[in-house]
Amino acid sequence: MKKNILLLLMCLLSVCPLFAQDMITISGQVTDSTSGQPLIGAGVAVLGTSSGTQTDVNGNYTISAPADGTLVVDYLGYERRQVPINGQTTVNVALTISAQQLEQVVVVGYGTQEKRDVTGSISSVKGEEIARQSSQNAVSALQGKVAGVSITNSGAPGAAPQIRIRGAGSALGSSDPLYVVDGTFVDNLSFLNPADIASIEILKDASSAAIYGVRAANGVVLVTTKRGQAGEQRINYNGYVGVQRVTNKLEMANAQQYATLINEKNGSELIRSDFPTTDWFDQILQTAMIHNHQVTASGGSEKVTYSASAGYLNQEGIVKGNDYKRITARLQTDFNITDNIKVGYNGIFNNYNSTDIPGDIFYQAFVAPPIIPVRKANGNYGDSFDFNVGNFANPQASLDWYNQESNGQQLTGNAFGEVKFLKDFTFRTSLGINYGINEYRNFRSQDSLTSVQYASRSLLTQSRSKFSSWLWENTLTYDKTFGDHDITLLLGTSSQENKSEGLTGSVNDVEYRSAANLYLDLGDPSTFNISNDADRYTFLSYFGRVNYSYQDKYLLTATLRYDASSKFPSSDRWEYFPSIGLGWRVTEEDFMQNQSIFDNLKVRASWGKLGNNNIPSSIFVLPVSTSSRYGAIFNGVFYPGRNITETVTSSLFWEVIKETDLGLEMGFLNNRLTVEADWYNKKTENAIFGLTNLGSLGLTGEIRGNYATFQNRGLELSAGWTNDISADIGYNIGFNMSFNNNEVKDIETGNNAFYSGNLPVGGYQVSITRIGDPIGSFYGYEVAGIFQDEQEVAGSAQPAAAPGDFRYRDLNDDGVIDQRDKTIIGNPNPGFVYGINTGFRYRNFDLQLDIQGVGDVDIYNGNRNVRYGNENFSVDFFNNRWHGANTSNAYPSADLTGSNLDPNDFYVESGDYIRIRNLQIGYNLPTSLVNSWKMQNFRIYLNAQNPVTWFDYNGFSPEVGGSPISQGIDRNVYPLSATYNLGVNVTF
């Protein structure tokens, strides 16, 4: 035993010695048994040792092995073969494609399953596809890859994208899916280096996801990180350097145009037209560098396998001064202690450091008048006050003044033990942890930059937050085949606790010498201000699953999960979540054996019930409001105040999702063409929803309870075509498209709609949620045209209007324009999303082109609508505006005040876009050359991510996002950027 442990340790450190026997050098080629084409990257290992290699681009390998040994040859999608060496020095191996290539294994909750046996809707994306993109977030890399998954990226470094699986299913509750990384539940994947991922599975339908019951309402994203393989020692380096540039920059009015607009707006010569122009976006934006390096080592023996990696990312933001650095490290080891006992662990560590920028800098640049100079002649910052147009921050001054550093560390890990016993039983226990800290330090110096940017005292803010969770899961699996019957039973428990706490302190008057004296105790103690917040919640669940197949023809999956969450009152805490899935592999039937059209035909149907508890903790608990603003001042002394200002619902229970899925899987032409289609109907009942309180109740906030029912229905299609024409030429094309239709079926307010989507000016609300329409639809007036002259105004339903104002449609024909004339003017829920993913290879060259888009979606151009006064306009507005009779019947005059700001369909624009998501050209150096460098593989590549996006929207980016009831309102988004990289990928 001791010796074993020593051996394990040595293996861990990759110094596993080979015990010399009669070693001979063997070479050969691995090919496809039918086409004879070489298989590139096939694994060749010596059975019972840690020795292994991979085939090169010609399918050739060379390995040293005992003359009486056995080679194990492995290739994805092919049957694994063991070939005795018998003293030969040339061993060519032909692998047969595994039956219909469908023996692709997919990860399902608490296990794996062969793709052909799956009865639900699960999409898989391989690690290679994710790593190939230069996305820094794995979720972002999924954009356009998977039917039914809609992803909205943010351009900010380190920011997590928004993901929706099969539409928005919750309102107050988060619509984010559950992420499971190697069995550990996490909130997002920002901490994970995409290059560490072996595969991502997306469990889309209720039957697949139901094993995660309470957590699975919005789908489950299962991430499996890379694990070492027995017999292949490998070291891989992948690195790239590149630049990011803003694309689709919105052109803003120049100084002269601005003066024209503002003078027209205010009806007087307020502004001279000869000021020089400041382009504020040019002023704050930059071409940003990015570089990324990753080293991975993996390998192992029959006893121990390991995989370790370290990565470094340095990404500048497209705004000057913004910088993001990330270090990731990962270590994974599995120990096969005996044939029946296996233990292992997996740890992922992440550290980031960021130099931040003001959150509203894009909005500042958008509104800042172009007549304001960056600096005045005397060197001071240009000041809006000098121009009498209202208060505007100087964006450059904002950037220079802003001083915030943030950093965070996260450790996500998992340890498991697995025992096989009584032949068919496996007991597994797994403990996952997720622990992290985030910090920021903000220092606002005492300064006076402009008339609106000044501080008479410095302010230092330090903030620390930490979160921790543990997850303990136990499963017992029974797997048995009796003749034609194949059965797998799973029983399990899961318990979890999540905790988080934040502490923020601030103080005035710290004297700045350097960052070294930015500490709270160096400030004026009488100005200490502390805030503290915390959260804790627990889950407990029992679950079971039956997988049964008869003759590989008839498939059944049934699950039941019994869940409880501390987020609900004890009376409504426990809930059952059942599901069932059925599959029929038609091509296995006798009557299908004589046809040659279908290589695979599978029909499946599933139904399941899921819960959503992605809601804030304790919303059924009536809180006391403790804010300082309730404090009284008597005789100049502050006394805290408290009171009850909210109300809560007396009963709160699970948001329940019921989903039906019908699926069809087909394979044609030797499975080179595969087609998969799914139809689903997903209904969210008792959706937890915040309702606006009637003003006369005098409450703050909203009342939250089980107040709504939503439905998402849709169709998903995906097709793949692979054609390896010869050893030198081949290509593949994948296409996916999904349609989703969202509808509100019920809402507590009945025929009374729920309004949201507040605009910060005029108290306007843009979004409506009402029975029969999609959640968060845009609501307002229809514009019939623009009033051209006083005469037209006089005869209209808007007697108070001025020429150049919107002429609204009097929908009820009562001669008055009022709230009753408002109607649905747009739908921010995407109608369809699609992606085309292609790959070509010719000799040593390869090319990938991915295209992705969104259609049938609306954006509310909030940046255009929200106006307090003399904000800048876009050139588009300048060119098209009304400025005298018959100059425009679509765009209003520059006088965007009064009723012109009331939400209307002028501000609703199409958010459709199509984009080249990724374009990559790679070249593999010739094997002979590479081998002479003692390398296995050397690939260089050029990559362009998001180089081109086509859209009509008059904003920076059609990717807007937002919570379902207030989504698609563009107020301040990070502009789009393209990334161009040059990278190398080397394997030793």
Added chain:
Amino acid sequence: MKKILTNTKRNALLLFSILALAGIASCSEDFLNVDPEDVAVGEDFYVTEDQAILAVNSMYGNLREFNTIAFGWLALTTITSDNASKGSVPGDAGFLDNFDNLTFTATEGTINAYWIAQYQGINLANQVLTNVPLIDMDETLQNRLLAEAKFFRAFHYFNLVRAFGGVPLRTQVPVPGEQESPENLNPPRASKEEVYEQIVADLTDAAQVLPVSYSATDLGRITKGAALTMLAKVQLYQENWQEVLDLTAQVMGIGYSLTPNYHDIFTIAGENNSESIFEIQAQTIPGDCEASNSQWAEVQGVRGQFGWGFVEPTEDLVNAFEEGDERLDATILFRGEVTPEGDKIIETASNPRYNQKAYVPSSVTNECGYGKDQNIRILRYAEVLLMHAEAANELGMTQEALDALNLVRNRADLPDVETTDQAELRDIIWHERRVELALENGDRFFDLVRQGRAGEVLRAQGKNFVDGKNEVFPIPLQQITLSGGTLTQNPGY
């Protein structure tokens, strides 16, 4: 190791697995009963005397809210009047132009914010009035706290009834968990008279309990004088002249006195002086800008020098001051002037005039923004005298009216008024009320309506005052919608 595993042990393993799966259940409910973290739980509140005091403090703190005293308040009460126009620069906060021109509609967000702000104040008072009586505590203190709450409830209902006429009359807290009847949760508008009746009842109760004064540490609390003065004003708006006369006479007996120099009233040093009856207390609390949140002065401060520059005093207001009236200089800050405190108002200021009653010298800290230290004068003794004069004149007690009126005039260095013609004297008192209280407490628009001459006066200023409509504001459309149509709209909107 495989060999070591005997059958027995294997069976034991199976048993263990099952036990491990089931084992967690035993402590499950404890595990799931998680106390809400970092939440002050409502059911633990309103138990102790200290909590009763905290709750009463919240009503005072709430008065500093933006929607209670800044944009919403200034828009409805002051920018609408002939005393001020929107101010700032053209286009800035353009929606306030609708108040300047009286062209607002029911969708105007500022009106909704005003509505909500008043009801939030009412809820804080209702919470106190519902819950404090149940606390076992010092009875004298308990009664005083309840009286303070009644004052605030009346104060906010008065702001509502003047602006909207009849409004939903809610005197209890909403019971958590919707166990209330829909009529209770969503009451229709009470009549204007019913609202006034409630206000009078609350203020009458409050005046009976509240002390004439407090110890120094409680400076700023509601006093008996404040309740009586408020009640007098409420009666004034209902033209119950005898009540106004009696109530003001009661206040005049308490011991308030006019500040010799009018200018001093509005300085930081002059806060809570002998003329003061009720002020909203505002102060910079070092390190707690959330508590230093009164923006009343900031939104009116000199644009480009101190604040945002809204509420520009009109030429008409300047001309309203008589020759030699000291109050003109104390009320209006002119572009380019040098203040007594030594600030030069910049020549490049956007507006020719600003509200000097919202002026805070630059020597005062602005670490939480400009003007956070300026108390808002709501009730002061000069107004008591003017109400007394007005009521006396209406009741034919001319000499009593002149005596009170001339006290106010003499302080402003103006000669006595001697007329005994009731109608002429009425106009003089109205005029005196305008110049004495200009830009201060938000009465001007409502005074014009009460005096029945709002249309005449405001149309002369170019405002679109429509008789029979603009006497009140529209009920916010959002509230009508939320009420499912239970709330009805005012005529003309």
